[in-house]
Amino acid sequence: MNQTSILSQAESISGEIIANRRHLHRNPELSFVEFNTSVFIQNALREIDIPFTIMGTTGVIALIGAGERCVALRADIDALPIDEETGLDFASTNPGVMHACGHDAHTAMLLGAAKILKTREAELGGVVKLIFQPGEEKVPGGASILIKEGVLSNPIPEAIFGQHVYPDTPVGEISFVSGPMMASADELYWTITGKGCHAAQPHQGIDPIMIAAEMIVHLQSIVTKMRNPLKPGVLAITSIHAGSVTNIVPDVVELKGTLRSFDNEWRHEALAHIKHHSESLAAMYGAVCEFKPLLGYPPLINNATAVEFARKTAETIFGAEVVSDFEPKMWGEDFAFYAQKIPACFWVMGVRPRDLSYLPGLHNAKFTPDEESFAKGSALLASVAIDWLSNPKPL
Numbered sequence: 275m276n277q278t279s280i281l282s283q284a285e286s287i288s289g290e291i292i293a294n295r296r297h298l299h300r301n302p303e304l305s306f307v308e309f310n311t312s313v314f315i316q317n318a319l320r321e322i323d324i325p326f327t328i329m330g331t332t333g334v335i336a337l338i339g340a341g342e343r344c345v346a347l348r349a350d351i352d353a354l355p356i357d358e359e360t361g362l363d364f365a366s367t368n369p370g371v372m373h374a375c376g377h378d379a380h381t382a383m384l385l386g387a388a389k390i391l392k393t394r395e396a397e398l399g400g401v402v403k404l405i406f407q408p409g410e411e412k413v414p415g416g417a418s419i420l421i422k423e424g425v426l427s428n429p430i431p432e433a434i435f436g437q438h439v440y441p442d443t444p445v446g447e448i449s450f451v452s453g454p455m456m457a458s459a460d461e462l463y464w465t466i467t468g469k470g471c472h473a474a475q476p477h478q479g480i481d482p483i484m485i486a487a488e489m490i491v492h493l494q495s496i497v498t499k500m501r502n503p504l505k506p507g508v509l510a511i512t513s514i515h516a517g518s519v520t521n522i523v524p525d526v527v528e529l530k531g532t533l534r535s536f537d538n539e540w541r542h543e544a545l546a547h548i549k550h551h552s553e554s555l556a557a558m559y560g561a562v563c564e565f566k567p568l569l570g571y572p573p574l575i576n577n578a579t580a581v582e583f584a585r586k587t588a589e590t591i592f593g594a595e596v597v598s599d600f601e602p603k604m605w606g607e608d609f610a611f612y613a614q615k616i617p618a619c620f621w622v623m624g625v626r627p628r629d630l631s632y633l634p635g636l637h638n639a640k641f642t643p644d645e646e647s648f649a650k651g652s653a654l655l656a657s658v659a660i661d662w663l664s665n666p667k668p669l
């Protein structure tokens with residue numbers, strides 16, 4: 275296959291990819307209510323004769339090609355509850371909602387790849403399954419819902435590929451990593467119930483603030499002393515609410531936080547430790563602690579063979595000099611659910627304008643990825659799928 279020609283084909287539809295992205299950017303919708311976004315995707319697919327089905331209410335699953343083999347490409351389609359501050363002329367027209375994580379670009383890039391793949395349908399060595407996935411930003415994650423609804427069956431993809439725009443590297447740089455790439459991300463909630471009293475008569479109450487203070491410090495010992503130091507982990511208490519005035523000990527303290535890990539086994543052990551330690555510490559003072567974790571996404575573990583495959587394709591198209599190693603981050607990403615089921619590779623694509631040394635990051639109200647990267651993203655998605663299906667099954 276001539277990958278240069280795929281890149282030039284992608285460059286030739288760059289205007290359309292950018293226009294689609296700007297439309298999506300102007301009309302962002304929150305997780306699981308991406309109704310207009312879904313219709314936009316459906317119409318775009320209809321226009322180029324690509325059949326699709328709907329999953330998870332707003333998810334769109336399209337198939338290109340025929341045959342025994344199948345490979346999947348995924349884009350997420352939801353936006354965030356952020357007030358946009360970019361000042362762009364195609365800024366959000368939906369107050370309080372913004373595509374601040376680049377999912378508008380991911381969707382437009384996958385639509386671009388769809389167009390390229392459709393023109394080459396006869397040459398495909400199998401089926402390319404395009405997954406336009408809702409609700410990446412919100413637990414339980416659209417990926418887990420689509421998987422339950424059968425997105426990875428009929429046909430079963432041999433592997434799945436996805437990408438994320440990345441503000442830390444310049445336009446066109448593609449970065450890969452094998453193994454752990456992003457962390458599990460669980461939400462933690464504590465309610466410590468003591469017994470309120472006059473602050474001058476502490477012996478008549480049970481002070482939940484003192485218990486909370488001790489607990490915040492104590493729980494770090496789970497991460498520093500019970501975790502294998504070779505397995506990264508973060509426990510952060512990020513919210514504490516209690517009390518109102520200087521002379522009353524309140525009844526209740528509420529804490530919130532997050533647990534991050536690259537190791538699913540340790541993650542569940544840590545949650546059990548946190549529960550046990552929190553309850554025991556409160557009980558020691560005669561208080562009651564209710565600990566409620568809300569399980570988020572599992573760690574995202576990339577398959578080495580799939581990564582090597584996609585990396586080779588990227589190096590062929592763009593040159594090895596713009597392909598780099600990604601340093602794993604303890605962010606969460608629901609692509610992890612696919613990676614638990616089938617070999618997966620998630621890569622990041624630089625979107626920082628070349629003349630800037632800093633671009634406001636993901637989930638920032640000023641996030642403005644450089645549009646020059648989008649055609650490259652479409653080319654890479656299409657090329658990886660074509661390459662995968664035209665080579666013997668590597669896995």
Ligand SMILES: [Zn+2]
Pocket residue numbers: 375411636637
């Ligand atoms: Zn995000």
Ligand SMILES: [Zn+2]
Pocket residue numbers: 375376377410438
């Ligand atoms: Zn994202």
